[in-house]
Amino acid sequence: MEKTVNEIAQLVGGTVGSGASTVVHRLASLDEAGAGDLAFAVPPHIDAARAASAAALLLPTGTEGFTCPHIFVDDPKAAFARLLTIFTPAIEHAVGVSDEAYIGADVRIGTGVTVLPFAYVDDHAVLGDGVTIYPHAYVGQYSVIGDHTVLYPNAVVREHCRIGARCTIHSCAVIGADGFGFTTEAGVHTKVPQVGGVVVEDDVEIGAHVGVDRATLGATVIGKGTKIDNLVHIGHNCRIGENCLIVAQTGISGSTKVGHNVTFGGQVGTVGHI
Numbered sequence: 390m391e392k393t394v395n396e397i398a399q400l401v402g403g404t405v406g407s408g409a410s411t412v413v414h415r416l417a418s419l420d421e422a423g424a425g426d427l428a429f430a431v432p433p434h435i436d437a438a439r440a441a442s443a444a445a446l447l448l449p450t451g452t453e454g455f456t457c458p459h460i461f462v463d464d465p466k467a468a469f470a471r472l473l474t475i476f477t478p479a480i481e482h483a484v485g486v487s488d489e490a491y492i493g494a495d496v497r498i499g500t501g502v503t504v505l506p507f508a509y510v511d512d513h514a515v516l517g518d519g520v521t522i523y524p525h526a527y528v529g530q531y532s533v534i535g536d537h538t539v540l541y542p543n544a545v546v547r548e549h550c551r552i553g554a555r556c557t558i559h560s561c562a563v564i565g566a567d568g569f570g571f572t573t574e575a576g577v578h579t580k581v582p583q584v585g586g587v588v589v590e591d592d593v594e595i596g597a598h599v600g601v602d603r604a605t606l607g608a609t610v611i612g613k614g615t616k617i618d619n620l621v622h623i624g625h626n627c628r629i630g631e632n633c634l635i636v637a638q639t640g641i642s643g644s645t646k647v648g649h650n651v652t653f654g655g656q657v658g659t660v661g662h663i
Contacts, residue, residue: 390414390476394445397427398460400475401468403447408458411445416469416476419443427472429465482521490522499536508540517554526558529565535591547603553591553613561598564589568602568609568625568643581605583625590614596621596637612649624661 392400395409414425422428422443429447430438438446438455445458447465462468482503486492489506496510499518504510508522511529517536522528526540529548534540538556546552547565558564570581585604590613595601599617601609602625609623612631617623621635624643629635634652641647642661 394458394460397445397472401447401460401462401471403460403462403468404450406448406459406461407456408445411458413445416472417443427469429469431465493530511548532565547587549586550589550603551586552589553593555592556589557594559595559597559599559619562595562601563599564595564601565603566600568605570605570625570643585609585626587611590631593617599623602643618655 391412394411398405413427417426419428426443427445428443447468448459450461484501484503486504487506490504490508492510493512495513497515501519502516503521505524507524509527513531514528515533519537520534521539523542525542526544528546532546532550534552535554540558541560543561544558545563550565565587567583571578583603583605585607587603588608589611592614593611594616596619599621601623604626610628614632617635618637620637622640626644629647630649632650636655638656639653640658642659644662645659
């Protein structure tokens with residue numbers, strides 16, 4: 390792909406500082422950028438950017454002392470992220486249900502759905518419009534996958550779960566495994582049936598090897614817009630608010646309630662019922 394600095398400025402709502410006609414071919418990190426590459430810089434890396442070999446830079450508005458081709462934007466990182474979607478085309482698959490996928494009885498499938506070989510969609514499941522199910526992913530009985538959601542290879546959505554629109558479920562995530570519920574009498578642990586479900590609201594991203602347990606009764610809920618990193622565990626009956634960020638190796642114990650816009654750093658643990 391080729392775009393001039395001026396064209397890129399228009400795409401990101403920026404202002405050209407210099408080099409409007411410079412042609413950019415690729416996006417790159419500041420350390421690795423060379424001829425034909427666009428990179429971005431934010432504090433405390435502005436001084437390092439002065440020695441960069443990039444063809445052009447995205448810089449915070451008001452940055453001084455640069456003569457190389459550059460574009461001023463309010464948030465260089467956000468602008469760079471938008472450009473990544475333009476310079477890196479999405480992987481596309483032919484629309485349709487593979488003959489090598491398993492589709493159970495009374496499954497409802499929307500328009501523009503892609504189900505790749507060896508995916509398994511169990512009885513009475515619902516796939517919304519534009520859903521993509523990768524090989525070896527599983528959708529359980531009576532579960533619903535919302536419009537334009539993607540399940541990557543080996544992702545599992547167990548029975549009686551509801552996934553919203555535009556969600557991304559990465560490989561080996563398990564949505565709806567049994568909650569960890571037992572009674573103990575005379576030293577013997579007896580399983581408490583976990584008969585609830587999981588509700589994942591719209592625009593949620595769930596990383597690889599994440600476990601979101603089903604509720605004992607009712608639903609475990611992940612609020613809309615929340616992003617969950619790899620290797621996170623969310624216990625039964627948790628209610629995670631909207632637009633939260635949960636970083637890798639965090640464990641949230643059962644029946645925990647988390648508000649909106651909360652951030653958990655890596656390896657955070659919570660006690661239950663808070």
